[in-house]
Amino acid sequence: MQEQIRTVLERLKQAGVDYADIRVSEIVEEGISTENGKVQNLSTNRTKGYGVRVVALGSLGFAASQEFEHMEQTALEALRIAKASQVAQRQPVRLSPKEAVVDHYATKVGIDPFTVPKSEKLDLLFRAEAAMREAAPTLFKTVGNMDFRREEKLFMDTDGSVITQTLYESGGGIEAIAVSPKEMQKRTYPNSFRGNFATAGYEFVLAMGLVENAPRVAREAAMLIAAEECPSGLFDLIIDGSQLTLQIHESIGHPIELDRVFGYEAGYAGTSFLNPAMVGFQYGSKHVNVVADATVPGGLGTFGYDDEGVKAQSTPIITQGIFQGFVSSRDTAAVLGQESSGTARADGWRRIPIVRMTNINLLPGDFELNELIAGVEDGLLLSANKSWSIDDKRLNFQFACEMASEIKGGKLTGKIYRNPIYTGITPEFWNSCDGVANEKYWQMFGTPNCGKGEPGQVAHVGHGSAPARFRKVKVGVADVK
Amino acid sequence: MLSKRSLYDIIDLVLAEAKPFDARVLVNAGTQGLTRYANSEIHQSVYEDATEVTITITTANKRSETKTTAYDEASLREVVRDLVQNLTFLPEGEEQPALVEGPPLIETELWSAGLEEQYTVEKRAQLIKDCLDTLDSNHLAYGALTYSVGHLAFGNSRGIKRFARTNRVNFSALVAASAGGSGFAKITGSHPGKLDVFAAFARARQKALLNKDPIDLEPGAYTVILEPLAVSDLISYMSLIAFTGKSVQNQASFLTGKLGERVFDPRLNLTDDYTDENTMRLPFDFEGAARTVVDIICAGVPTGLTHDGQSAKKAGVPTTGHSVNMPNYGGLPINLVMTPGEKSLAQIISESDRALLVTRFHYMNPVNPRQGLLTALTRDGFFKIEKGHIVAAVKNMRFTESMLVALNNVVEIASDREATPSFFANHYVPALKLKDFHFTGKTQA
Numbered sequence: 001m002q003e004q005i006r007t008v009l010e011r012l013k014q015a016g017v018d019y020a021d022i023r024v025s026e027i028v029e030e031g032i033s034t035e036n037g038k039v040q041n042l043s044t045n046r047t048k049g050y051g052v053r054v055v056a057l058g059s060l061g062f063a064a065s066q067e068f069e070h071m072e073q074t075a076l077e078a079l080r081i082a083k084a085s086q087v088a089q090r091q092p093v094r095l096s097p098k099e100a101v102v103d104h105y106a107t108k109v110g111i112d113p114f115t116v117p118k119s120e121k122l123d124l125l126f127r128a129e130a131a132m133r134e135a136a137p138t139l140f141k142t143v144g145n146m147d148f149r150r151e152e153k154l155f156m157d158t159d160g161s162v163i164t165q166t167l168y169e170s171g172g173g174i175e176a177i178a179v180s181p182k183e184m185q186k187r188t189y190p191n192s193f194r195g196n197f198a199t200a201g202y203e204f205v206l207a208m209g210l211v212e213n214a215p216r217v218a219r220e221a222a223m224l225i226a227a228e229e230c231p232s233g234l235f236d237l238i239i240d241g242s243q244l245t246l247q248i249h250e251s252i253g254h255p256i257e258l259d260r261v262f263g264y265e266a267g268y269a270g271t272s273f274l275n276p277a278m279v280g281f282q283y284g285s286k287h288v289n290v291v292a293d294a295t296v297p298g299g300l301g302t303f304g305y306d307d308e309g310v311k312a313q314s315t316p317i318i319t320q321g322i323f324q325g326f327v328s329s330r331d332t333a334a335v336l337g338q339e340s341s342g343t344a345r346a347d348g349w350r351r352i353p354i355v356r357m358t359n360i361n362l363l364p365g366d367f368e369l370n371e372l373i374a375g376v377e378d379g380l381l382l383s384a385n386k387s388w389s390i391d392d393k394r395l396n397f398q399f400a401c402e403m404a405s406e407i408k409g410g411k412l413t414g415k416i417y418r419n420p421i422y423t424g425i426t427p428e429f430w431n432s433c434d435g436v437a438n439e440k441y442w443q444m445f446g447t448p449n450c451g452k453g454e455p456g457q458v459a460h461v462g463h464g465s466a467p468a469r470f471r472k473v474k475v476g477v478a479d480v481k
Numbered sequence: 482m483l484s485k486r487s488l489y490d491i492i493d494l495v496l497a498e499a500k501p502f503d504a505r506v507l508v509n510a511g512t513q514g515l516t517r518y519a520n521s522e523i524h525q526s527v528y529e530d531a532t533e534v535t536i537t538i539t540t541a542n543k544r545s546e547t548k549t550t551a552y553d554e555a556s557l558r559e560v561v562r563d564l565v566q567n568l569t570f571l572p573e574g575e576e577q578p579a580l581v582e583g584p585p586l587i588e589t590e591l592w593s594a595g596l597e598e599q600y601t602v603e604k605r606a607q608l609i610k611d612c613l614d615t616l617d618s619n620h621l622a623y624g625a626l627t628y629s630v631g632h633l634a635f636g637n638s639r640g641i642k643r644f645a646r647t648n649r650v651n652f653s654a655l656v657a658a659s660a661g662g663s664g665f666a667k668i669t670g671s672h673p674g675k676l677d678v679f680a681a682f683a684r685a686r687q688k689a690l691l692n693k694d695p696i697d698l699e700p701g702a703y704t705v706i707l708e709p710l711a712v713s714d715l716i717s718y719m720s721l722i723a724f725t726g727k728s729v730q731n732q733a734s735f736l737t738g739k740l741g742e743r744v745f746d747p748r749l750n751l752t753d754d755y756t757d758e759n760t761m762r763l764p765f766d767f768e769g770a771a772r773t774v775v776d777i778i779c780a781g782v783p784t785g786l787t788h789d790g791q792s793a794k795k796a797g798v799p800t801t802g803h804s805v806n807m808p809n810y811g812g813l814p815i816n817l818v819m820t821p822g823e824k825s826l827a828q829i830i831s832e833s834d835r836a837l838l839v840t841r842f843h844y845m846n847p848v849n850p851r852q853g854l855l856t857a858l859t860r861d862g863f864f865k866i867e868k869g870h871i872v873a874a875v876k877n878m879r880f881t882e883s884m885l886v887a888l889n890n891v892v893e894i895a896s897d898r899e900a901t902p903s904f905f906a907n908h909y910v911p912a913l914k915l916k917d918f919h920f921t922g923k924t925q926a
Contacts, residue, residue, distance in 0.1 A: 267623035396924035
């Protein structure tokens with residue numbers, strides 16, 4: 001394979017390209033879903049192919065195919081595309097410098113998930129479902145999910161890089177669903193939208209405690225059906241990691257993508273309220289410290305090298321509330337005269353690498369959780385995302401959560417509300433943060449469904465956080481008449 | 482790209498290997514060339530050629546499925562062996578729907594030589610360049626021009642065969658002023674004569690010219706005129722959360738318990754109609770069932786739901802032929818056509834004393850599916866109308882509204898309709914004028 005790629009890269013050089021890379025990807029995915037004690041889905045996806053990216057006369061072209069015997073033809077198609085684009089090229093594409101690397105990276109895996117019998121995985125989900133139904137027999141539905149992924153990657157370029165990677169992902173979760181004549185309520189564990197995911201092996205799923213947590217999840221779903229609707233107004237909020245993950249994702253992770261800043265996504269996913277002159281901007285309070293860390297063990301956005309052959313990095317994004325910089329690719333970093341932050345990834349062989357989040361983590365603070373709660377006179381503790389939306393510049397956001405727990409006089413009262421919604425403006429929200437819980441409460445969540453780009457790509461990214469407190473946040477929409 | 486014969490050969494090989502089990506095979510072969518532009522230059526132009534084989538093997542109560550891009554004989558035999566192996570340990574599950582038995586053959590040609598000729602990579606680049614040349618120095622443009630070709634084939638152990646050859650163009654244009662205001666247009670279609678890229682680009686440019694010095698409005702209830710792109714977004718999300726048999730069976734649909742009752746404005750009629758020439762026109766679904774026309778809403782009454790085989794079996798009805806091979810969603814309506822009203826959009830605007838005109842929405846999501854509660858923000862052209870004229874651009878706002886309420890507050894349905902992209906195909910919808918539409922938040926742009 002490597003010899004074939006070298007030959008094609010050489011052919012492209014002879015044809016006059018300034019730069020070319022070829023990325024081979026082979027992905028195996030396994031999905032398992034159970035519902036009410038029965039198998040809902042057992043599927044395996046396999047895909048293998050390659051993408052060829054060229055820069056010629058300052059224009060970019062990309063072509064992808066699964067027909068390996070036609071690699072040269074595909075490469076020449078990429079060159080044809082680059083040449084065609086020159087008719088509408090204002091500024092030549094420049095790539096920031098990088099080193100030529102020969103290396104291998106592999107996810108550290110305790111138990112290879114593909115060696116674990118599917119029957120064993122199903123048994124675990126069935127036991128978790130049974131525990132939910134036993135704890136709350138009135139549930140309308142119980143659900144269990146597991147997903148596993150292995151990707152073998154080979155990256156080679158005209159600079160001489162040869163990088164191989166073996167990346168594993170594992171994860172899963174459970175859901176308890178209760179209904180009434182007018183309502184449907186869901187509680188999930190460890191997070192909504194199929195669970196939690198990590199670059200790890202099956203040991204990650206075993207450590208979740210799906211069976212152990214099932215009774216609580218089931219009881220909470222049943223309680224939500226009978227709970228009052230969450231009130232509207234200004235409240236102090238403590239947002240736990242299962243929701244804060246998506247808050248970070250939407251209101252920090254996306255605005256710091258340099259391709260959005262430069263308008264590359266303007267016609268589709270949108271832009272950003274940030275611009276390069278805003279480095280030094282007061283993004284949040286002094287409690288807000290955020291890094292983009294593709295090296296943290298287990299993060300769903302952890303890897304060895306990005307899809308441009310740039311080594312994984314950890315870079316500061318917000319330090320004590322002050323905005324430090326962006327995540328970038330080679331072409332976007334070059335515009336600022338910088339080196340890439342190593343965050344250009346494609347969701348498979350078919351697609352071109354674009355700027356993606358890695359693990360955008362809110363670093364732990366120094367509060368105990370009960371200290372955060374003690375500082376709230378009248379507020380809510382919000383858990384697990386149910387719905388999300390944010391404007392095209394990433395300013396006005398609105399999230400719905402699965403459950404709100406009432407806090408009065410510095411204590412959780414035990415009362416819960418259903419259908420909590422909160423909304424805000426990104427910098428105002430992060431500047432209202434007056435405390436983040438310490439590392440004891442810090443946890444990573446994987447987000448395996450981040451959509452961006454045309455044709456559409458779905459990235460797998462991670463977010464670490466601990467519960468954090470925010471002052472006077474707008475909750476609910478019922479007061480808007 | 483693989484020919485019809487090659488796709489049928491793949492299907493026959495898999496079906497022979499899967500015997501004596503029931504199997505169905507879907508082969509989706511396609512190419513796509515997408516030329517993307519930003520800051521008035523082409524920045525990403527890409528091409529892909531991919532063939533994916535989906536194999537589903539079932540017994541009365543078991544189902545095992547795989548997707549693979551490796552379609553050589555050895556790989557396919559190995560995949561089928563794995564699938565059969567799964568059946569040995571899978572516990573008895575839900576009763577599986579019977580394989581589709583008829584008609585034996587459906588083949589359709591939805592491919593246009595004219596489209597193929599007009600949208601090569603070089604011609605796409607030149608078209609974009611010609612559009613960009615119409616802009617003044619105060620404006621930049623962003624968007625994508627896509628040409629895709631598909632060969633879709635299906636077969637199952639009952640001997641039925643399906644094949645469709647399609648090609649299609651999608652074009653989007655966002656024109657933005659250096660001062661910040663933007664306009665947007667998007668078109669989709671497969672008839673070369675009906676695709677006017679220049680006209681769409683000009684619409685986006687015209688909107689951008691109007692979208693300047695936006696005023697600030699406070700959250701509250703407003704009369705809105707939703708252009709077809711905005712209506713299409715609402716309809717797409719409603720179809721996902723409410724119009725499928727599966728969503729009602731899950732008690733997640735806001736139509737749960739409301740079928741047959743009048744819950745929307747009596748002027749509202751919505752049909753999933755693949756025979757309408759403005760839709761994608763694929764006459765079969767991903768389970769090989771003949772697609773049927775389903776009246777979703779008749780005179781404000783929800784009357785029909787779309788099904789795949791599984792949800793149909795559970796409901797005790799025949800499948801409607803709407804499988805997209807996503808059993809979690811059930812059968813999805815992907816060709817929704819809304820009956821037009823009598824006044825043109827221009828006339829509705831000119832007769833409006835006070836209203837807000839919405840070009841499109843951004844980042845829509847269901848807040849509470851059971852209540853039909855959706856949220857999204859306006860984007861790329863949000864205008865205040867007074868006495869029949871656009872008098873100001875408005876800073877973008879967020880709506881949070883139940884569709885059960887919104888579609889009971891219909892003031893007008895426009896007579897002119899547009900083919901608008903949806904999740905899987907496209908809809909054909911008019912503009913709607915709605916009263917008391919709740920904007921619950923505002924943003925700064």
